[in-house]
Amino acid sequence: xxxxVLNCGSSSLKFQLISTSLEQIDARADRRLARGHIERIGGxxxxxxxxxxxxxxxxxRPIRDIRSALDAVLQWIGSEETKIEGVTGLADIxxxxxxxxxxxxxxxxxxxxxxxxxxxxxxxxxxxxxxxPANMQGLQAARTTFGRGLPQAAxxxxxxxxxxxxxxxxxxxxxxxxxxxxxxxxxFHGTSHxxxxxxxxxxxxxxxxxxxxxxxxxxxxxxxxxxxxxxSVDTSxxxxxxxxxxxxxxSGDLDPAIVEFxxxxxxxxxxxxxLLLNKASGLLGISGLTHDMRELIAExxxxxxxxxxxxxxxxxxxxxxxxxxxxAAMNGADAIIFSGGIGENSALIRSKVCExxxxxxxxxxxxxxxxxxxxxEGVFSSDDSRVKVWTIPTNEELLIARDxxxxxxxxx
Ligand code: ADP
Numbered sequence: 001x002x003x004x005v006l007n008c009g010s011s012s013l014k015f016q017l018i019s020t021s022l023e024q025i026d027a028r029a030d031r032r033l034a035r036g037h038i039e040r041i042g043g044x045x046x047x048x049x050x051x052x053x054x055x056x057x058x059x060x061r062p063i064r065d066i067r068s069a070l071d072a073v074l075q076w077i078g079s080e081e082t083k084i085e086g087v088t089g090l091a092d093i094x095x096x097x098x099x100x101x102x103x104x105x106x107x108x109x110x111x112x113x114x115x116x117x118x119x120x121x122x123x124x125x126x127x128x129x130x131x132x133p134a135n136m137q138g139l140q141a142a143r144t145t146f147g148r149g150l151p152q153a154a155x156x157x158x159x160x161x162x163x164x165x166x167x168x169x170x171x172x173x174x175x176x177x178x179x180x181x182x183x184x185x186x187x188f189h190g191t192s193h194x195x196x197x198x199x200x201x202x203x204x205x206x207x208x209x210x211x212x213x214x215x216x217x218x219x220x221x222x223x224x225x226x227x228x229x230x231x232s233v234d235t236s237x238x239x240x241x242x243x244x245x246x247x248x249x250x251s252g253d254l255d256p257a258i259v260e261f262x263x264x265x266x267x268x269x270x271x272x273x274x275l276l277l278n279k280a281s282g283l284l285g286i287s288g289l290t291h292d293m294r295e296l297i298a299e300x301x302x303x304x305x306x307x308x309x310x311x312x313x314x315x316x317x318x319x320x321x322x323x324x325x326x327x328a329a330m331n332g333a334d335a336i337i338f339s340g341g342i343g344e345n346s347a348l349i350r351s352k353v354c355e356x357x358x359x360x361x362x363x364x365x366x367x368x369x370x371x372x373x374x375x376x377e378g379v380f381s382s383d384d385s386r387v388k389v390w391t392i393p394t395n396e397e398l399l400i401a402r403d404x405x406x407x408x409x410x411x412x
Contacts, residue, residue, distance in 0.1 A: 001408075002033065002092055003401040006070070007099040008138030010130060013038045013069040017077065017084065017093070018401035022409055025402050028202070032397075034077065034084045038069045045069070049076045051084045066137040070145060096142045096152040097404035099191070099396065100135045102128035103156030105182065108163075109412060110155040110403040113139060117154060127182065128240075153404040160190030163231035168329075171239075185243075187235035189217045193225040194232075195399040196339050199392045201230075203377070214326050214333050216319065217394060218349070219340035220248040220291065224319065226326040226333075234329050236322055242278055245322065246315045248291035251281035253318070286311035293342045293349065316352040323353070327360055327387075335388040336362065344393050345373050350380070354389060361386025 001021050007014040014037040020030035036049035036056075045063035050056040057076075063069050076082055078089045086092065098113075104124040111117050118139065125132045135154075142152055161169075169185040170178060177183045196215045201208060208230035215225045222245040226234040236244025236252075246252045254277075262273045284291040287307045289299055293315075300308040327333060338350055347369045354364050368380040372391045381389035406412045 001094045001405055002087060003095045003097050003404045004093050004142075005097045005099070005397045005400045005404075006138050006142065007397070008066050008069075008134045010134045011039070011041045013041065013066060013073070013138070015073055016397040016401070017087065018398060019086065020398075020401045020405050022405065022411070025405070030398065030401065033087060034082075035397075036073065036076070038063060038072065041066065041069050047072060047076075049073070049082075051082055053085075054083060066134065067141040067144070070138070070141045074145065090146075093146075093150075095150065095404050095408060096146065097400040098135060098139055098142070098152065098154050099157070099400055100139075100154045101131035101157045101188070102186070103154075103158045103162075104186070105162070107154070107156045107159050109159055110153055110400075110407060112407050113143070113152040113154055121154065127186070151404070151408050153400070153407050155191055155400040155403050157188045157190050158186045160194040161185075161187030161225070161232045161235050164233060164235070168234045183239055185235070185238040187223070187225070187232065188237045188241045189221065189223045189225075189235075190232070191396040191399050192217045192339065192394045193223075193227065193235070195394055195396060196337050196392050197227050197230065198399070199377070200335065200337060200390065203392075212330065212333050213335045213337055214323055214330075215337045215339065216343050217340045218245075218319075218338065218342035221250070222247045222252075222319075222340070222342075224322045224326065226330045228330045234326060246286075246311075246318050247282045248293075249279050249282045249284045251277045251285065283311045283315060286314060293346065297346070297348060312349070312352070316349060316355075319353045320355075320357065323357070324360065333387060335390050337390040337392050339392055339394040344375060344391055347373060347380075350389070350391070362389060364389060 003018050005016045005018060016032055017034040018032050024030040032052060034051045039046045041063050047059045048056050074090055100121055102124040104127055106120045121136060193215045197211050200213060201211050211227055211230045213227050217223050221241055223235060223237045225232050242250050244252050259273050283296055287296055289308055290296055296308050296311055299305045300312060342349055351364055351369055354362050363382040363385040365380055365382040372378050372380045375393045377392050379388050379390050
């Protein structure tokens with residue numbers, strides 16, 4: 001079955017076309033056939049499309065909205081010049097899987113889309129006003145284009161973390177605020193953490209309930225999850241993705257009293273302070289240079305920039321503290337797994353994070369660490385390390401495609 005996976009943002013659309021089936025999932029033989037993204041939707045958009053085995057095709061043209069962006073993708077897929085294996089037209093797309101950011105408390109797993117589900121996702125708009133409306137537009141555009149006969153699934157970023165116990169998801173604020181407004185920790189990147197945990201147990205051939213690991217998704221956004229007995233029991237992102245680790249442009253944890261203080265001192269509105277914490281903080285805010293970890297490392301190494309170094313140190317220190325606290329929360333773990341652009345590629349960051357953690361039974365093998373980059377999955381801790389340290393490349397799109405197929409087959 002060919003599944004079109006859509007990830008619609010407020011001004012962007014990313015897609016992958018993936019060939020998968022229950023048999024292919026079992027054999028780990030599912031394959032990406034094509035991928036692409038459209039940026040700056042709503043103005044002069046930039047389009048990049050790539051069929052597997054071919055060079056990417058880039059173009060620019062005005063694109064009004066998500067619906068027109070989806071039309072552009074489908075036009076490319078169906079065009080005679082596009083050579084996608086086994087796909088000649090839209091009839092070769094058998095299902096659509098959507099990434100949906102917020103599923104609130106309503107969605108604890110992926111679902112096939114019907115009117116009820118659409119209403120449920122709409123109800124969560126309040127919790128994710130920046131993301132869910134764009135996701136909704138993607139769902140509606142695909143429904144209009146393909147018709148209701150084509151199965152479509154919603155896969156939620158929050159769903160995997162719905163197993164958090166109330167001790168982990170409640171904030172210590174008046175309880176009625178949770179009752180009235182559903183203010184609690186939801187956690188995000190759930191599809192990524194779930195995929196990493198699934199890969200780990202597949203590679204090691206262990207049952208789900210024996211998975212006791214800490215997973216790290218370190219990309220532009222960063223989060224960590226404690227997975228015990230196969231379930232997420234704690235995670236660093238909270239009511240929104242702002243909480244937790246230091247990220248490209250987000251501050252992560254901070255004293256909430258700072259917000260009012262910033263507003264007073266800088267003459268900002270709450271909204272402006274919120275933007276500052278989400279868009280101008282983190283690695284970018286500390287370094288004053290860039291949100292991009294690779295550039296930051298180059299800057300620190302080549303010119304010894306003090307603030308670039310500081311940003312890297314603070315980034316790693318925060319992660320180390322979280323690993324320590326999750327080891328405490330889950331009575332130790334069998335493995336720590338790094339993923340995301342930084343976690344999959346930077347031996348330097350991984351070694352800084354794990355520095356001085358021999359008290360917890362964590363020891364790296366430097367040569368193995370250096371080898372496990374650019375998508376090479378495997379263990380890079382030393383043979384004596386009590387807690388194994390892994391890198392497993394994440395693949396949220398693949399999990400969305402697999403969930404779509406499994407929902408259609410009725411196995412979830
Ligand atoms: P997203 O969260 O947008 O999916 P990615 O998972 O692609 O992002 O991660 C992007 C981050 O990974 C950037 O900060 C980038 O600099 C970083 N990164 C990629 N390769 C390396 C590398 N070799 N060394 C350090 N950081 C890297």
